[in-house]
Amino acid sequence: MSPEAARHAGGGLQAALGGKPYVLANIGDDADVAFVSRDVTGLSTKHAVLPHTQRFHDALRSAPSLKWVHAHSSGADRPVYGDLIARGVAVTTSSGANAGVVVQTALAGVLMLARCFPQLLAAQRNRSWAPLVGSGLPRDLAGQTAVIVGWGPIGRGMASLLAALGLHVVAVRSTDGAAEPPASETVSYERIGEVLPRADWLVLCCPLTERTRGLIDAAALARLPAGVRLVNVARGEVAEEPPLIDALRRGALAGAYLDVFAHEPLPAESPLWDMPNVIVTPHTAGHSDGNEMRVAAIFLDNLRRWTEGQPLLNRV
Template identity: 45%
Template sequence: MPTTGLPVVAVLAEREPPVVERLAGAARVLRVGERDLAGALAEADVLLVWDFLTSALPEAWPERGGPRWVHTASAGVDRLLFSPLRESDTLVTNSRGVFERPIAEYVAGLVLAMAKDLPGTLERQRSREWRHRVTESVAGTRAVVVGGGPVGRAVARLLGALGLRADLVSRTARDGDPEFGRVHGFGDLAGLLPAADWVVCAAPLTEQTADMFDAAAFARMKRGARFVNVGRGPLVVEDDLLDALRTGTLGGAALDVFRQEPLPADSPLWDAPGLLVSPHMSGDTRSWLDDLADVFLGNFERWVAGRPLLNIVDKELGYVPVAGRPGAAPRTEEGTP
């Protein structure tokens, strides 16, 4: 601890986020970029990873010691779970609670856009072509939502409100879920894909989920089905997705996350038939930066007071295990914006 008695909070951010000003008087804040991160970690009690797409943390992490608590301004924590941090006593928390509803709304918008052919309407408007068409109804179609945490549950809930029949797939199967009844395990996915009209991936990136959507998975899907990924880019084998779109195995797809971000200008995904590309924005609303600050500051108050932190990540599982309410499922998985 510094002589002032204030905890030292290192904030990894190239630009000053709103949280810095709000910490004034409660902490000694070291706002640093990637170049100065290693020096800040040597004296920090807390690290706030505001620039959550950074890859600088493993190299900068000290051989001994380090912050006692690391918080990321994201739901996904795969970039934080390098061996020294995973094996340390450092607590890791995430920003669960900020992204669930916005991502669900974004997915619902994508489903409606593909069903109603809004890309085709915009294309014909630009060419001043008046061409009447018929479109699809989403009510009564079936969706498989992969990822049983708060994001996946919010997606399945909102799709259900649109009249879709949503099957939820989580790490482990369980019955008696208060909302969805049966929650399927990953082992059930292969059997669910052939009946799905929509497949939405909102799973965390773990050793178990990496590359889970590959050529074999796309081949199992109903011809003409649509695929959406709002989880993590490495959940999808992108070359296999391209093949599925080019051959018509898939009727369309939407990707908000990619193996390489930003997506290179020469990537064939930009021109893939029937593919909607968005730049990792599904969870970002106009208030999201202030919302992220609120989550951290609420936890910081708990940390200073010696109270248990919220959103503690199980560093072995790779997500936040959430204790169930009476009658609820005992554990759910955290989704990943």
């Protein structure tokens, strides 16, 4: 956290603990609890860990008394978290802190693709008057089907907005079961192939796990009907990139909004940068000036639970 956020967090923590003494400090030789804030990870990615981030991760791994680690991110797919969980350390995330922001961004991606904004913006750059009535009218969103992969705060938020726009929503989540409105049906990750042939939109907002890694592979893409558009605000590894690029090149996929990639930053030589039917953003779908305090609030709530012996929220 920033110094200002830390001051706010400290005051909230002191009140939460009834004025009892507390310590918020960098990890030294040992610690019971650690908070991996944005100050630790900075702008680093899973493939380009900054030196100070690596030092912090190493300190986590070597702290013998460590019992609980909280991450500022909504996911816990960095290798350090798996290592900690394997030795019995509780790991919690800030899932939900930026969900509303991600939902807004993902919806913007859907609307831009649905309303042909990539083509319209290209025409603007070329000073070309190119009304859609002359180049193929876009389809009405109402009546289309959105397959939403992941049923956490982001997936449910997207489902509510898309249903309000008149789309039929299918939820793909970790378990089978009765449909949870606004989804009209639900299948597990392993059964995604059953619903892909009916998709007009494939929206990826699931965590990266062994069950979701490579979930959208060449075989899954082949089951999609022509003209589908894809939105990925999950993790790049959920959709295998080579067959995805191939499907976009061939027109099997009509377009994509991609905020996450297998390798970040996205290499300059990636063909995704220049594809006329692709919107690329730099893993920024969840960035907002209100996130820091929402993350701090989740951490403080869990810290209160920790001191009172209650179950931790968002435990991985």
